[in-house]
Amino acid sequence: MKRLVIFNGSPRKNGTSYSFSHTIKKLAEDSGNAAEIVHIIDYFDGKKDIDSLIHIISKSDILGLVTPLYVDTLPYPVIWFLEKLSCDLRTELNGKDFFAVSQCGLPDVTLFKPLLGSCRIFAESVSMNWLGGLGYGGGAIINGELMENLGSKGRKITSGFKIALEDILNEKMISSRAQDLLTIRIPKILLWPISAFLNYKSKSMARKSGVKDLSSKVYLE
Amino acid sequence: MSIVLLDARENNSNIGVIVSTFKKLFEERGEVINYFLLKDMNILPCRSCGACSFISPGKCVIKDDIHEIMRAIAKCNIYIFITPIRFGGFSSQLKKVVDRTMPLGLPLYVVRKGHMLHPMRYGHKFILAVGITEEKYSGQEENFSNLVGRNAVNMQASHRTLVLESTDDKENIENRISDLIRGVN
Numbered sequence: 001m002k003r004l005v006i007f008n009g010s011p012r013k014n015g016t017s018y019s020f021s022h023t024i025k026k027l028a029e030d031s032g033n034a035a036e037i038v039h040i041i042d043y044f045d046g047k048k049d050i051d052s053l054i055h056i057i058s059k060s061d062i063l064g065l066v067t068p069l070y071v072d073t074l075p076y077p078v079i080w081f082l083e084k085l086s087c088d089l090r091t092e093l094n095g096k097d098f099f100a101v102s103q104c105g106l107p108d109v110t111l112f113k114p115l116l117g118s119c120r121i122f123a124e125s126v127s128m129n130w131l132g133g134l135g136y137g138g139g140a141i142i143n144g145e146l147m148e149n150l151g152s153k154g155r156k157i158t159s160g161f162k163i164a165l166e167d168i169l170n171e172k173m174i175s176s177r178a179q180d181l182l183t184i185r186i187p188k189i190l191l192w193p194i195s196a197f198l199n200y201k202s203k204s205m206a207r208k209s210g211v212k213d214l215s216s217k218v219y220l221e
Numbered sequence: 222m223s224i225v226l227l228d229a230r231e232n233n234s235n236i237g238v239i240v241s242t243f244k245k246l247f248e249e250r251g252e253v254i255n256y257f258l259l260k261d262m263n264i265l266p267c268r269s270c271g272a273c274s275f276i277s278p279g280k281c282v283i284k285d286d287i288h289e290i291m292r293a294i295a296k297c298n299i300y301i302f303i304t305p306i307r308f309g310g311f312s313s314q315l316k317k318v319v320d321r322t323m324p325l326g327l328p329l330y331v332v333r334k335g336h337m338l339h340p341m342r343y344g345h346k347f348i349l350a351v352g353i354t355e356e357k358y359s360g361q362e363e364n365f366s367n368l369v370g371r372n373a374v375n376m377q378a379s380h381r382t383l384v385l386e387s388t389d390d391k392e393n394i395e396n397r398i399s400d401l402i403r404g405v406n
Contacts, residue, residue: 010269011266011267011268011269012268012269015269044266068269070267070269070320070323071316071319071320071322071323071372071375072368072371072372072375073310073311073316073368074310074316075266075267075316075320076266076267076313076316076317076319076320077266079307079308079310079311079312079313079316080313082308083307083312083313106337108336108337111371113367113371114309114310114364114367114368114371115310117309117310117360117363117364117367118308118309118310118364118368119308120309120360121308121309121358121359121360121361121364122308124358124359125308125356125358188335191332191335191337192332194330194337195330195331195332195337198329198330199329199330202274202275202328202329203329205274205275206275206278206328209275209276211275211276211278213278214274214278214327214328214329215278215279215327215340215342216278216279217279217295217342217343218277218278218279218280219279219280219288219291219292219294219295219296219343220295220296220343
């Protein structure tokens with residue numbers, strides 16, 4: 001039996017990153033392992049003390065980060081957290097396995113490259129074993145819904161996580177098959193009608209909120 | 222021309238020399254820099270509440286020092302940031318600002334060169350990014366450059382990236398920044 005700690009990097013405790021963390025935890029437990037979800041925002045907000053992680057990390061074998069992509073890389077509280085771990089818990093991290101899963105609202109999986117690169121370099125900097133990472137470009141559509149409620153889409157994502165978890169538990173790099181199942185392939189020609197549809201939705205939402213001008217230049221007024 | 226410089230220095234770094242070089246070189250061109258020392262500013266994290274899209278479009282509802290920076294960015298042509306390279310990316314000190322600049326983009330989409338992007342609310346900027354390496358890790362400079370390049374794509378901005386080492390001397394820093402800003406306007 002292995003012990004996983006899954007760090008949720010989102011400031012929202014019930015968003016898509018949590019939903020992914022929940023699925024990974026359940027898959028790990030279903031295959032006879034133990035898993036725990038830790039919300040980074042609790043440490044950032046001072047609700048929990050970083051020192052309280054010593055015990056959790058010491059008894060774990062594998063650490064995973066599940067996080068939204070903010071402006072092309074890790075969110076501020078996640079970078080803060082990794083800096084803290086790197087300074088304060090370096091000894092406890094040494095030799096553990098590490099993986100990352102990220103999600104955003106745009107389908108292009110190359111968007112995750114700088115984020116996953118940072119996770120790899122973090123692992124190297126604290127002498128952890130980097131097992132690779134995954135990116136999912138439909139996070140906004142899922143909007144925190146649990147995989148079991150998403151029908152075939154949820155089953156496909158779960159299959160990707162299952163393959164990844166098998167690799168992780170065997171201390172192997174996550175195989176490309178896992179990413180293939182998570183990749184949303186949209187022909188470039190469809191980006192225009194998709195953009196037009198999303199713009200229509202945005203304008204509708206704005207109208208419902210009583211907003212007349214989405215383009216206002218508030219900082220020049 | 223208006224310039225914004227975000228200084229994400231921590232302790233014991235040579236960012237002070239880098240900042241003074243930027244100030245000197247731009248002042249020689251008759252330009253003034255709007256300078257922000259981030260460690261002295263109260264900037265809270267983005268909570269992904271979505272208010273800046275549909276409740277108060279273009280303006281974050283969190284009341285802190287970000288609005289001072291956003292007013293300067295809205296007017297600027299050149300946007301400079303200087304950061305220690307942390308895990309091949311930005312330090313948390315810089316990222317606390319970058320995350321909060323999301324309202325620079327409209328909550329709408331355009332397609333440019335095969336990318337779905339948000340149109341920019343205040344026009345297109347020139348990004349100059351300087352990263353300082355503290356320790357050697359494989360691929361960190363490439364990752365930093367990729368990240369800045371990706372920011373530039375999203376902001377539909379021109380950009381240049383410079384990576385310096387924390388041990389670089391003043392003369393080297395001045396020469397390389399002089400090269401970096403040549404032709405930027």
